[in-house]
Amino acid sequence: MSVRGCDYCAGVVIDVCRDVAAWPGRHLLEDGEHRRYFGLRTAEHRVIEFECTSQREYEMWTKGVARLLSIAAERKRLA
Secondary structure, three states, rough: OOEOOOOOOOOOOEEEEEEEEOOHHHHHOOHHHHEEEEEEEOOOOOOEEEOOOOOHHHHHHHHHHHHHHHHHHHHHHHH
């Protein structure tokens, strides 16, 4: 997995952005057409972008982070 847009990736994640466009020129890499991209929106209104090498990896990360955010929101609501 590759990361873009992050000098120091600290902060509170508030959302998963699933509609991130492909990075310029990545389609030229081997299997570039199979790569998928997503972002994590932080409380500071930044989006940290990630590149996955397959649809399976993309789904694992986006669903996993969304689930963690859901669990955190539920715990916050109950507190």
